[in-house]
Amino acid sequence: MATTTTTAVRVSPKKEPTQTGDIVARWVTLLFAVGLLAVAVLLVYELFIGSAPAREKLGIGFLSSSKWNPVTEDFGALPFLYGTIVTSVLALLISAPMGLGAAIFLSELAPARVSNALTFVIELLAAIPSVIYGLLAIFTLVPLMRTVVEPFLKSTFGFLPLFQGPAYGVGYLTAGLVLAIMTIPFIISVSRESLLAVPREQREAALALGATRWESTWQVVVPYAKLGILGSIFLGLARALGETMAVTMVIGNDPRVHASLFSPGYTIAAVIANEFSEAGGKVHPAALIELGLVLFGLTIIINGFARLMILATTSRGSRRS
Amino acid sequence: MSTRLVWRKLVNGAMLTLTGVCTVVTVSALFLILGLLIYHGGRSLSWAFFTRLPLPPGEEGGGMANAILGSLQIVGVAAMIGLPVGFIAGVYLSEFEDKHFAGLVRYVADLLNGVPSIVVGILAWTLVVLPMRQFSGLAGSIALSFMLVPTVTRQTEQFLREVPVSFREAALALGASKWKMIATVVVPAGSKGILTGMILGVARIAGESAPLLFTALSNQFWGGLTQPTASLPVMIYNHATAPYDDWHRQAWAAGLVLIAMVLVANILARLVLAKGISVPRG
Numbered sequence: 001m002a003t004t005t006t007t008a009v010r011v012s013p014k015k016e017p018t019q020t021g022d023i024v025a026r027w028v029t030l031l032f033a034v035g036l037l038a039v040a041v042l043l044v045y046e047l048f049i050g051s052a053p054a055r056e057k058l059g060i061g062f063l064s065s066s067k068w069n070p071v072t073e074d075f076g077a078l079p080f081l082y083g084t085i086v087t088s089v090l091a092l093l094i095s096a097p098m099g100l101g102a103a104i105f106l107s108e109l110a111p112a113r114v115s116n117a118l119t120f121v122i123e124l125l126a127a128i129p130s131v132i133y134g135l136l137a138i139f140t141l142v143p144l145m146r147t148v149v150e151p152f153l154k155s156t157f158g159f160l161p162l163f164q165g166p167a168y169g170v171g172y173l174t175a176g177l178v179l180a181i182m183t184i185p186f187i188i189s190v191s192r193e194s195l196l197a198v199p200r201e202q203r204e205a206a207l208a209l210g211a212t213r214w215e216s217t218w219q220v221v222v223p224y225a226k227l228g229i230l231g232s233i234f235l236g237l238a239r240a241l242g243e244t245m246a247v248t249m250v251i252g253n254d255p256r257v258h259a260s261l262f263s264p265g266y267t268i269a270a271v272i273a274n275e276f277s278e279a280g281g282k283v284h285p286a287a288l289i290e291l292g293l294v295l296f297g298l299t300i301i302i303n304g305f306a307r308l309m310i311l312a313t314t315s316r317g318s319r320r321s
Numbered sequence: 322m323s324t325r326l327v328w329r330k331l332v333n334g335a336m337l338t339l340t341g342v343c344t345v346v347t348v349s350a351l352f353l354i355l356g357l358l359i360y361h362g363g364r365s366l367s368w369a370f371f372t373r374l375p376l377p378p379g380e381e382g383g384g385m386a387n388a389i390l391g392s393l394q395i396v397g398v399a400a401m402i403g404l405p406v407g408f409i410a411g412v413y414l415s416e417f418e419d420k421h422f423a424g425l426v427r428y429v430a431d432l433l434n435g436v437p438s439i440v441v442g443i444l445a446w447t448l449v450v451l452p453m454r455q456f457s458g459l460a461g462s463i464a465l466s467f468m469l470v471p472t473v474t475r476q477t478e479q480f481l482r483e484v485p486v487s488f489r490e491a492a493l494a495l496g497a498s499k500w501k502m503i504a505t506v507v508v509p510a511g512s513k514g515i516l517t518g519m520i521l522g523v524a525r526i527a528g529e530s531a532p533l534l535f536t537a538l539s540n541q542f543w544g545g546l547t548q549p550t551a552s553l554p555v556m557i558y559n560h561a562t563a564p565y566d567d568w569h570r571q572a573w574a575a576g577l578v579l580i581a582m583v584l585v586a587n588i589l590a591r592l593v594l595a596k597g598i599s600v601p602r603g
Contacts, residue, residue, distance in 0.1 A: 019498070021498050021499075021500045021501070022498055022499040022500050024500070025417075025499070025500035025503070026413075026417045028409070029409050029410065029412050029413035029416070029417055030413055030417065032406055032409040032410040032413060033410045033413040033414065033422075033423075033426045033474075035406060035410065036406075036410050036426060036429065036430055036433070036470060036471065036474060037425070037426060037429055039433065039444075039467060039470065040429045040432070040433055042444065042448070043433075043436070043440070043441075043444050046443070046444055046447040046448065047440070047443065047444075049447075050443070050447050097343075098343045098346065098347065099343075099347075101339055101340040101342075101343030101344070102340065102343040102344040102347050104340045105337075105340035105341050105343065105344045106344060108340075109337060109340065109341070110344075118344060118348055120591065121348050121351055122347060122348065122351075123587075123591075124351055124584060124587055124588075125347070125350060125351045125354075127521075127524065127525065127528075127583055127584070127587045128351075128354065128528070128580065128583070128584075129527075129528025129529065129530070129554055129579060129580070129583060130528070130529075130530070130531070131528070131530045131554045131555075131557050131558050131576075131579075132354070132358070132528070132557070132576050132579065132580055133354075134558065134561065135557055135561045135572060135573070135576045136354060136357055136358070136576075138561050138562070139361070139561070139569070139573075140357060181350060184347055184350075185347075188347065212329055212330060212332075212333035213333055213337060214332060214333040214336045214337055215329065215333070218336070235435075238435050239435075241437070242435075242436070242437025242438070242439065242440070243437070244437065244438060244439045244530075244531035245530050245531055245554070245558060248558075249558070249561065249562060269437060269439045269531070272439050272442075272443070273439055273531055273534050276442075276443070276446070276534070276535045277456070277534060277535035277538060288443075289443055289447075292439070292440045292443045295437055295439075295440060296436060296437070296440045299435055299436065299437055299440075300432055300435070300436070303431070303432055303435035304432065307428070307431050307432075
């Protein structure tokens with residue numbers, strides 16, 4: 001015992017030079033971490049400064065106006081907000097149940113090897129660039145929507161204002177469908193993680209009480225992972241709101257509000273993509289940057305919620321298991 | 322069996338089948354996408370696609386050599402900026418964390434990951450295009466590096482954390498200082514995972530077009546660091562939305578080339594470089 005204390009005492013003065021190396025390493029890495037924060041601060045600052053001319057000229061009415069006229073410098077965000085929200089909600093109506101279903105299959109039913117192989121395929125689906133989805137949608141989905149799907153919906157549900165008007169092929173419905181396909185992989189992979197974090201005993205207890213496989217899954221496992229699943233859906237929503245290329249290619253680019261899902265519309269990301277490089281004057285680019293600021297705010301809030309929810313479930317699951 | 326039990330079993334069977342159907346539909350989407358790209362792209366792909374410049378509409382033939390080279394340049398420069406920055410920030414998060422500040426950086430990195438790519442493009446536009454008064458390949462690279470840094474930071478942190486405490490203790494017990502332990506033991510042990518994360522990150526930005534639309538713009542000729550530069554994703558967008566059949570064929574070919582690059586990088590990263598800890602031998 002005595003020897004160890006003496007060595008410790010003898011070593012401590014030698015520590016001095018090595019400690020400087022540690023301090024340098026610490027400050028250098030800290031600098032880069034601060035750089036990351038700086039990018040975030042810069043992003044907010046530049047969006048705010050860049051949108052100033054539009055905010056001064058148009059005020060709060062910008063959000064509720066539905067005019068979009070670069071010639072008279074009269075801008076309103078409403079058609080774009082509407083299009084962004086309609087397409088994203090449509091997407092989630094399809095992708096949330098589909099994604100949850102697939103996640104249940106992958107975590108509860110499929111044998112581990114099959115589940116891993118399929119998850120790998122689904123991760124590849126998430127890696128496909130957005131412009132590729134757009135390319136496929138323009139040349140395959142749009143004609144299909146125009147000739148088959150939209151006429152069918154019109155003849156079946158035509159009494160609803162949602163499904164009236166001419167079938168163009170491009171529009172809210174097509175964009176929503178493309179977004180649904182693009183958000184499913186995110187919903188599946190995060191939901192699956194949350195479901196896998198549910199302790200085994202929960203399932204066994206339900207089954208031992210005589211529940212069927214589905215009852216144990218739906219009434220015990222899914223509620224346990226509820227927050228994580230909700231988080232995955234919010235994550236998908238944030239993705240859908242900010243998605244640019246695929247939507248730009250199939251939304252139809254019409255800056256007006258339409259009740260019919262068949263009509264061409266516009267989204268925030270799409271109008272920035274289409275008009276930013278050619279926007280002249282002071283107010284037009286600023287209005288586009290202000291739209292960017294609105295989009296940024298929306299996605300940050302939704303992402304923030306999603307991250308907190310996912311954090312809550314995954315930490316809870318691992319603590320109890 | 323009581324009717325109630327029959328009903329419960331029926332629901333059980335139906336719902337479980339439905340979950341299977343959801344999975345099959347989703348998974349088959351990948352094969353449908355690949356099949357369509359190979360069918361349409363394969364017919365339009367030729368040697369000229371890789372060696373020649375695009376032609377104006379109406380003229381048959383031509384290629385996208387400039388876009389392939391442009392993509393390599395834009396992504397290469399973005400990787401040179403983004404990978405080291407992200408890596409070092411990741412080392413900080415995993416090795417030197419001060420509880421609250423590291424938590425803040427981590428949360429901000431996750432939020433930056435979720436910022437729409439088009440908004441990141443606006444940032445690069447105000448920082449690079451506006452002062453230079455010109456669209457440039459460099460502006461595109463900077464936009465993409467903003468997207469790369471948070472991904473690489475979080476991946477690096479995650480894989481460094483997986484390195485067992487016993488490795489660190491062994492190094493410290495041999496008298497290594499902390500930074501020496503990180504440089505010679507922890508980072509090499511986590512290197513496979515970190516490399517995987519880096520390849521996936523680069524593959525992701527290689528397919529991005531939104532942030533390039535008004536930073537690198539596009540170009541029918543060769544680009545450069547200080548000139549508008551063509552890239553495959555933007556080229557696909559421009560050609561697919563133009564009303565010329567010949568351009569549509571070029572877009573399909575470009576789509577096939579792009580997806581091949583992205584998927585090969587993904588599969589290589591996920592399969593060949595097994596994730597996790599690589600114990601140095603010898």
